Amino acid sequence: MKHRWLSAAFAALALALSCSLAAARTEFMKVEDVRPGMKGVGKTCYRGSKPEEFQVEILGVLHGINPGASAVLAKFSGGPMENTGVFEGMSGSPVFIDGKLLGAVAFSFAFAREAIGGITPIAEMVEAFEQKPESPAGRRVILKKSSLWNFRQAAEEFASASGNALRQPLMAGSGHELIPIATPLSVAGFHPETLKAFAPQFKAMGMSLLQGAGGAGPKAKGAAEPDAPPLEPGSNIVVPLVRGDLDVSAGGPVTYVDGDRLYAFGHSLLELGFTELPMHKANAITVFPSLQSSFKILETGEPAGAIRQDRGSGIYGILGEKPRMVPLNVHLANSRGVKKEFRYELARDPYLTALLVNLTVYNTIVASERAQGIVTLRIKGKINIKGEEAVVVDNRFSSDESAPNAASLSIAVPVNYLMGAGYRNLDLQDIDLEISSQESDQSAILDSIRFGRTEVKAGESLPLELSWKKVNGEVVRDTHPV
Numbered sequence: 001m002k003h004r005w006l007s008a009a010f011a012a013l014a015l016a017l018s019c020s021l022a023a024a025r026t027e028f029m030k031v032e033d034v035r036p037g038m039k040g041v042g043k044t045c046y047r048g049s050k051p052e053e054f055q056v057e058i059l060g061v062l063h064g065i066n067p068g069a070s071a072v073l074a075k076f077s078g079g080p081m082e083n084t085g086v087f088e089g090m091s092g093s094p095v096f097i098d099g100k101l102l103g104a105v106a107f108s109f110a111f112a113r114e115a116i117g118g119i120t121p122i123a124e125m126v127e128a129f130e131q132k133p134e135s136p137a138g139r140r141v142i143l144k145k146s147s148l149w150n151f152r153q154a155a156e157e158f159a160s161a162s163g164n165a166l167r168q169p170l171m172a173g174s175g176h177e178l179i180p181i182a183t184p185l186s187v188a189g190f191h192p193e194t195l196k197a198f199a200p201q202f203k204a205m206g207m208s209l210l211q212g213a214g215g216a217g218p219k220a221k222g223a224a225e226p227d228a229p230p231l232e233p234g235s236n237i238v239v240p241l242v243r244g245d246l247d248v249s250a251g252g253p254v255t256y257v258d259g260d261r262l263y264a265f266g267h268s269l270l271e272l273g274f275t276e277l278p279m280h281k282a283n284a285i286t287v288f289p290s291l292q293s294s295f296k297i298l299e300t301g302e303p304a305g306a307i308r309q310d311r312g313s314g315i316y317g318i319l320g321e322k323p324r325m326v327p328l329n330v331h332l333a334n335s336r337g338v339k340k341e342f343r344y345e346l347a348r349d350p351y352l353t354a355l356l357v358n359l360t361v362y363n364t365i366v367a368s369e370r371a372q373g374i375v376t377l378r379i380k381g382k383i384n385i386k387g388e389e390a391v392v393v394d395n396r397f398s399s400d401e402s403a404p405n406a407a408s409l410s411i412a413v414p415v416n417y418l419m420g421a422g423y424r425n426l427d428l429q430d431i432d433l434e435i436s437s438q439e440s441d442q443s444a445i446l447d448s449i450r451f452g453r454t455e456v457k458a459g460e461s462l463p464l465e466l467s468w469k470k471v472n473g474e475v476v477r478d479t480h481p482v
Helices: 002-024 122-128 155-161 192-204 352-368 403-420
Strands: 039-044 052-066 069-077 094-097 100-109 116-121 178-180 183-188 207-211 236-244 247-258 261-264 273-288 295-311 314-319 325-333 339-347 375-385 391-399 428-438 444-451 463-470 475-481
Touching (some): 039 100, 100 122, 122 314, 192 352, 273 339, 325 352, 391 403
Parallel strands (some): 183 207, 325 428
Antiparallel strands (some): 039 052, 100 178, 236 273, 247 261, 325 339, 375 391, 375 428, 444 463
16 A cells, blocks of 8 residues: 555656646747737846846847848837846847747847847757757867967957957948847956957957956855856856956846756857857846946856857857866066966967957056056966977067067967867967066167187187167177087
């Protein structure tokens, strides 16, 4: 009797679990079933980590907005959107019609007077990530490298040369364009000169810099949050590109969670294809209304998984996975004799890592030493690769304006070569640097080089006489035995 009771209990439990799983499955709404005038709800976080509903009214469907792609045009209302309109950081907010998931809020028109935007169909988002790579080691990214090797170019020119303008409007032209909603890029710990130099490239990537809103507390370092709710449609996530003594994080809402698979944004982050980026939970501080473009301010929370693909219709991540990062350690001695140590973790990606190296090294220099005026920098270091000899860098740069540029590029360019060359088993372990600076001009023009005599015998030491002239006219002479 007891055994029959236990069997019945287990059967009832199994039935309850199966019913629960069936109820938990999300049904998709097909684009062909969408009609103007349909009403629905969307979900997003305005404050905190709990998604709130907003109202949706379907206006129509824009077919063929990209080859084989459509967008659903809709009007949104509720919450703070009466004041903010469609805001930066809203990309990925899920929209439901009759309980079925339609897709992600992802596009808007510039200077819109009402909260009208485009929705990426969820079926297109899921289909975009079904293709699997032949093998993780076979991933390649072909970069535009033609102008990377000029060390005298400005930092922003390096950033622009690293790739195409990744986030173009859906319909190129000079009229009214439905464009991806800008992704807020929270940055903390950056010098104004760095933001000035790199902001144009991040803007070209479809990102809007938000100074001082990075994760600054223990949450940003991955501290445990036992009470943090699980990710659900409408929850916030951030993708930290730099962690540690600097913070660079892009954020937005989750669209759909299927087991350990997560879909978000409804448009690309950087259109990196197969990639490996960290994914964290996030807390919304507020949505800030602005006449230029309203935006959401996010605070980085605990790690949640890894972003594995970044494509035109969204980003795709795996919950619970731990992505590899590239540690960058910098020991800096400035012109006043002060020594500092900086530790960073950079996103590991064939396209992105070199840009982040350039960004962090440049900022480390200008934040600790003057960015204008004569300065001489020596930068020594090792780019460590698993199973290979380290790439050793040892350079000096002296200039009244471009020394920080040249010094940061002297590390970023070799990293770009390594990451973009297509090596199948390249494992960039870490980068260790020593930087020293002097607020003086140590440059000189080589005036002459000669030997002290013209006849020598085997085994003799021959003096090599060097002479060079500084910019102030001072002549310096030295002798080295050969």
